[in-house]
Amino acid sequence: xxxxxxxxxxxxxxxxxxxxxxxxxxxxxxxxxxxxxxxxxxxxxxxxxxxxxxxxxxxxxxxxxxxxxxxxxxxxxxxxxxxxxxxxxxxxxxxxxxxxxxxxxxxxxxxxxxxxxxxxxxxxxxxxxxxxxxxxxxxxxxxxxxxxxxxxxxxxxxxxxxx
Ligand code: HEM
Numbered sequence: 588x589x590x591x592x593x594x595x596x597x598x599x600x601x602x603x604x605x606x607x608x609x610x611x612x613x614x615x616x617x618x619x620x621x622x623x624x625x626x627x628x629x630x631x632x633x634x635x636x637x638x639x640x641x642x643x644x645x646x647x648x649x650x651x652x653x654x655x656x657x658x659x660x661x662x663x664x665x666x667x668x669x670x671x672x673x674x675x676x677x678x679x680x681x682x683x684x685x686x687x688x689x690x691x692x693x694x695x696x697x698x699x700x701x702x703x704x705x706x707x708x709x710x711x712x713x714x715x716x717x718x719x720x721x722x723x724x725x726x727x728x729x730x731x732x733x734x735x736x737x738x739x740x741x742x743x744x745x746x747x748x749x750x
Contacts (some may be wrong), residue, residue: 604636626677627669630725636725640665668727671737674746675713676725682706683748706718709745 590637598604631638644665660667686705691698699705714722720729735741740749 607715621676622679623670623673626674630676631669634725637669637725640727641669665727668730671730671744672725672727674737675719675744676723677744678709678713680746680748681710682708683745707745707748709748712745714742715743 631641642664645655648659648662657665683706686707688701688703688705690701690749693699712718716722735744737744737747742749
């Protein structure tokens with residue numbers, strides 16, 4: 588006899604599931620860019636030369652249009668570097684999302700048991716002096732002709748995680 592829907596192993600999506608997923612997206616998508624923007628402005632306020640460069644770039648791009656559009660974003664190379672540098676120093680998701688090991692693994696000299704909870708400290712990676720020169724300094728120019736970007740598997744800079 589065929590199982591009815593309540594006995595089925597498949598997850599039954601309810602309104603509560605949908606509401607939870609939507610809430611998850613709102614929480615993940617509102618706080619993170621807001622935190623990034625606040626830190627970017629704070630860092631620029633502390634570094635007037637960088638602020639001036641960012642302002643000049645935006646003003647020359649906006650021209651008489653009055654406002655920026657999404658198409659302009661790729662032209663704003665300095666602003667993109669400012670955002671990257673801000674995410675390096677102040678990643679909103681400091682420890683990413685928790686992970687659990689699925690088997691016995693070795694990281695450096697450490698043997699890690701299966702089912703161990705792992706937190707990846709991207710805040711510390713972003714300030715690691717073995718990776719970054721003057722790691723505590725806000726220097727957007729460090730990304731000029733630097734292949735490290737946010738979208739690929741560059742483990743030096745993981746504000747969005749590695750997936
Ligand atoms: C500066 C902007 C953002 C940063 C730094 C950021 C960072 C992150 C990080 C670190 C994670 C965990 C990834 C992991 O552990 O592998 C994550 C997950 C997630 N983010 Fe973002 N995020 C940003 C913007 C957004 C926006 C705008 C949205 C949606 C509109 C969003 C939706 C999500 C969702 C749904 C997840 C969970 C994915 C999953 O369940 O695996 N994020 N984000």
